[in-house]
Amino acid sequence: MPNNAADEPSSTSPSTSSSAPPSASSASSSASRSGPLGHRAILPGILALALGGFAIGTTEFAIMGLLPEAVADLGVDLPAGGILISAYALGVVIGAPLLAAGMARIDRRTSALWLMALFVIGHAASLFAPDFTTMLVARFIxxxxxxxxxxxxxxxxxxxxxxxxxxxxxxxVMAGLSVANLIGVPLATWLGQNSGWRWMFIVTGLFGAATMAAVAWLVPRVPAPPGASVRGELTALRSPALWRAIVVGIIGFAGMFALYTYIAPVFTDVGGMAPQLVPVIMALYGVGMVVGTLVGGALSDRSARRTLQWMLAIVAVALACFSLTAQWWILSLVPLLAAAMAASALVPSLQVLLVDAAPQAPQLSGALNHSALNLANAMGAWVGAAVIQAGLGLQVPAGAGAALAGVGLLLSLILLRSRKS
Structure with missing residues (x-):
């Protein structure tokens, strides 16, 4: 990838489509010349799409803040609660490539609407799930x-x-997920602690329904590229560069989830923080995510590879510092914020690297970003559970996460070194 995204050939960019109707094509061309993203012609549509990220981010991360309440209600132990989180991540890993490839020929707005409808259905099932096994299935959906x-x-x-x-x-768009950690996750966590943890599913389901309305109203049609097909999307799987980036993303990002999965008990049981302050911690993490995502997006337009590598290094150092300061919860807020910012900055850079690795299949390659990140989610939760079950203490998963991030950095230096970006 070139150092300046503006110098990229349009053929490698997922944002161009010769099949777009004149109005959509003109809007895209006008947006390219009009200056910052805040231009009134495009901002409402982008914010509508980001609202879906807000809904997804709320459900993905709020469950971690409500893990003590969830395991108590479902009658399982804390490591089993980690499996509940992994079930959602497994759904992402499987659903992302299958649904993305299957919708290769469908207008992007229509795809977003159908996918958000499935999201709402899954949360309705979670709300009424009577036991742990049923909840696992609902979270997978x-x-x-x-x-x-x-x-x-x-x-x-x-x-x-x-x-x-x-x-x-x-x-x-990814900032919607980050803002969820600033607003949606603390709100759902507070509501779950005070009114029952299943209220999280009501809140996120309503966010999903609101997304459908906003996308239908504010987002114009964005047709798939001419000749798009399931077979064409699957050609992305033949790209070695794609798989190298996926491996780096999975291992490097897993480090953050080794800590974040158990963030509530770490702060309360190890740090001695009052449980009522857990929503505040989630909000602080959200601040770091918002800043990190936006900064990471800007840096990715300069060099996605170097952004990825620098952020992995920061995550490794921050998690190691968190492990050493976990017993003093106020002191541990500093490395937590640094880790949140750096981990979130990884997301847009990895997305750009994956799409550039297989520009002929942007739908599938972009979706594989989230397969990678949620494999990281499942791996991090599993590593954290293994450390806890081994009796090493709740503060040790952060140290294990630092090691994973370090391995991810090393792999990025080896596997991505041939890229020019």
Whole structure:
């Protein structure tokens, strides 16, 4: 990838489509010349797409803050609660490539609407799940549309913004997930602690329904590229560069989830923090995510590879510092914020690297970003559970996460060194 995204050939950009109707094509061209993403012609549509990220981010992360309440209600132990989180992640891993490839020929707005409808259905099932096993299935269903939605939404936003600022456009969509950690997750956590943890599913389901209304109203049609097909999308799987980036993303990002999965008990049981302050911690993490996502998007337009590598290094150092300061919860807020910012900055850079690795299959390659990140989610939760079950203490998963991030950094230096970006 070139150092300046504006110099990219349009053929490699997921944001261009010669099949777009004149109005959509003109809007994209106008957006490319009009300056910042805040241009009134494109901002409402991008924010509507970001609202879906807000809904997804709320459900993905709020369950971690409510893990003590969830395991008590379902009658399982804390490591089993980690499996509940992994079930959602597994849904993302499986659903992202299958649904993204299957919707290769469908208009991006229509894809986003159908996927968000499935998201709402999954949350209705979670709300009424009577036992742990049923809840696992419901959470798996809820995760199915996650990656494919972000892929469709990112491609639509990149089309609206133009090729010179596709990294920023993608970051704005991903920022919905980050803002969820600032507003949606603390709200759902507070509501769950005070009114029952299943209220999280009501809140996120309503956010999903609101997304459907906003996308239908504010997002123009973004047709799939001419000749798009399931077979064409599957050609992405033959790209060695794609798989190298996926491996780096899985291992590097798993480090963050080794800590974040158990963030509530770490702060309360190890740090001695009052449980009522858990929503505040989630909000602080959200601040770091918002800042990191937007900064990461801007940096990715300069060099996605170098952004990825620098952020992995920061995550490794921050998690190691968190492990050492976990018993003093106020002191541990500093490395937590640093880790949140750096981990979130990884997301748009990885998205750009994956789409560039297989530009002929943008829908699938973009969705695989979320497969990678949620495999990281499942891996991190599993590593954290293994450390806890081994009796090493709740503060040790952060140290294990630092090691994973370090391995991810090393792999990025080896596997991605041939890229020019």
């Amino acid at each position: 809820s995760g199915l549309p996650h990656g494919a939605y972000f892929s469709a939404a990112a491609l639509a936003a990149a089309h609206l913004a133009g090729p010179a600022r596709r990294g920023q456009a993608i970051a704005w």
